Amino acid sequence: QVQLDESGGGLVQAGGSLRLSCAASGRTFSSYSMAWFRQAPGKEREFVASIDWSGGITYFADSVKGRFTISTDNAKNTKYLQMNSLTPEDTAVYYCAVPGRSYYSGSRQEEYDYWGQGTQVTVSS
Secondary structure, eight states: OOEEEEEOOEEEETTOOEEEEEEEESSOGGGSOEEEEEEOTTSOOEEEEEEOTTSSOEEEOTTTTTTEEEEEEGGGTEEEEEEOSOOGGGOEEEEEEEESSTTOOSSOGGGEEEEOOOEEEEEEO
């Protein structure tokens, strides 16, 4: 069983930055892929970014490419989503997720068996 604990959300002005954290317990996080999804009010949850199990390959949605990055601290069993140049369109609840198949790092939500509780990100204009 994997438990994911997210933190780092908050209120920021447009153009600002936030860093979300996803701490894992129950398994060694370094050997698993991980993804971030988000859900804005009235919209479906969507893929944001992912990092593969080796930590060497990352994927980003077109809407965040060039502004968001993912990093890993294996010693802390934690992965981070650094979000820069935020816009009001980035306002959403952000979730980290770990797939049932450790090597999967794509965007299909059904592949992810473990989810964090979500953290609210609000970007004001």
